[in-house]
Amino acid sequence: MRTRPIMLIAATATAIATAAGVASAATGTPQHTATAHGKPSGNRLTAPQDGFTVTSTRTSPIGAGAVAKILASCLGQDASNFHAVIAVRAPVATQDTDGVVIAVNSARQYVQCETKGHKGTSMSVPPTFINDRLWGTGHLIEFFDSFSEPAHGEQTLSLGAGHYTPDVAKITISYGDNPTQYPALMADGAFVYTAALSGPERNSPSPYVHAYNAAGQEIYNQQTEPTTKQ
Template sequence: MKIDPEDNRASLRRRWGVPLGVATGVAAVSVAAVAVFSGVGGAKPLLADPAGNPTGAAAPSSPITTRGSTSAGAGSAPSSTRTTSTPDAFAITSGTTSPIDAGTVAKILASCLGSDASSYHAVVAARAPIASRDGDGVVIAVNSADQYVQCQSKGDKGNSQDSPPTFINNRLWGTGRTIEYFDSIRASAGKGRYLMLGAGHYTSDIAKIAISYGDNPKQYPAVMAGGAFVYAAALSVDNPGSRYAGPSPYIHAYNASGEEIYNQEKDPQFTNNR
């Protein structure tokens, strides 16, 4: 996960609970890996529904204040203690996204990918419920070789924190290879307010993806289409410190029968590094 240096004087980067040694050097490393999945290349863009949720998913209920992990590394074990008086108490005030129109999506991809933009079509384009200085949403696009790119948006401009943008392909799979993790960020959106945003890839046996934060068991549904998922949330903190790390996001995946078939909190690839 990329942590905004505005909130952490030392520029920190953490990515979905992977050890920092694996996460470093992203911008300098070129990876030619290609993730190939049937049907993705022909998928049509999904512009998030008015509630920001996939079909059949329940809308988030009122925010719950809980205590999140204070570790600077991602994937830390959630605390079993709940309180509203500690400095790291937080609340998810919104998990709702809104659609980005097709014209704006084209501009985001053009500024993010340059001359390569014409080779990609968007599968998910969602505006976050809160904006940081540098971001207010995300567009996930795929090319004919089933290579995904993730472009963070700010208005009608886009950028990728990966070089090349296809670096996310096959970079980090969860155990069982049902969920692949792309980039995630936590960025300041004003005093005590933060944007939480992330994305990834899912295989065809997954029908629903939801995200929980820290030790809060409440799950917020992701937007899903074309083999990609996106989540975005507004987080509020009463008294964040200068090095506030925020709660870790955890991915939960379900099959068509509603059975949870993947839980990042129980994934040995992440829990073994706690």
Template structure:
């Protein structure tokens, strides 16, 4: 099966929700980011692309790029009919992060410290950034930001899906969504956490093999991208699905979401 928005993309997001207006505490798939505390990665620079995905296979597993390498233009996928116009994120200052967490978490905010906090490449009516924070027990929260205000699609906001960890798991997912961000523009963002043997996480979109580094800190990763369809989309446009790739310290790919049985078994 070709990996594209009409196959994997639609079914993945139907399973997990776009957007995730979940009132039951069930969180979802895959946010690229600049970290507040000790992050890595250049969210605007794509990895060198290998052969196009075919039959659900991964992109070429070459060594991840240096964080200091210059940024490259966004990637295009003619098959999937979209263009990633920007995957660059910028840090949110500490004072604003405090306000975002306070409005998102209320009295629970004091229990959490931020690990990743970014502004996304463009703003939707509801979002222009994201903050991921963690408490002393390793429980994560994810708050969407708009200005200095924060909201969560989870109920209660402090619920997060660490319970989905299992033997041999490398990556687990927090909330993800795609939101309209102006005529012919969409914001894609998502987040998750990773096991200790992961040194680098990248994101590809649809059947385009180009990979964009996510931001990583404190066991959490975040990604964000600006997307434009190559032709005017219909009213039910779902866009391409984001695919998470994880690499160990040697540059070997140890996880490809497109081959994760959690998703492929339901296709």
């Protein structure tokens, strides 16, 4: 069963660092390279927390041809009005999902299109648009669609996306009570996180967004600040 904890007060959300992949300056935790299109994102193991381990945050790019087909499948005739800003395969596949494309139009409206396989199709029909859905305190981070879903063995895919304002220079994500923070993908006002978690799905930890300004100060922490629906 797919769960979408973003609708909760302590919603599952998304964390990201810049495409250059910088560290959490506030915490000093190790960081990993993350890019929107060309290069794989980083990979790191964490110690078990409540029976769970973050086994991978590595992504790989989706080719331009497949991206065009995914957007056409997701958006129909409106696809020509959008261009992709992030398009990646997740580190682990589920029955329904192994990747995501985030696109934006000239009106700065963002859309998330989940995908599976290399046929260029999306199950996100009708599409869900990011703008004016769920905002964090201070209207710095806007959450889109996030979920956790069982993958092979005792793995779980955690995936989500959202929008950030120009005040945000870096976003990271932590899982449950583990203080380790991971950068994810961040490009043109949109962000995506994805991770493979090992352990029983019923104990899957909630991801929390941490946003930082250009000076390295944490300006939003989803674990302590609520998410509000507009």
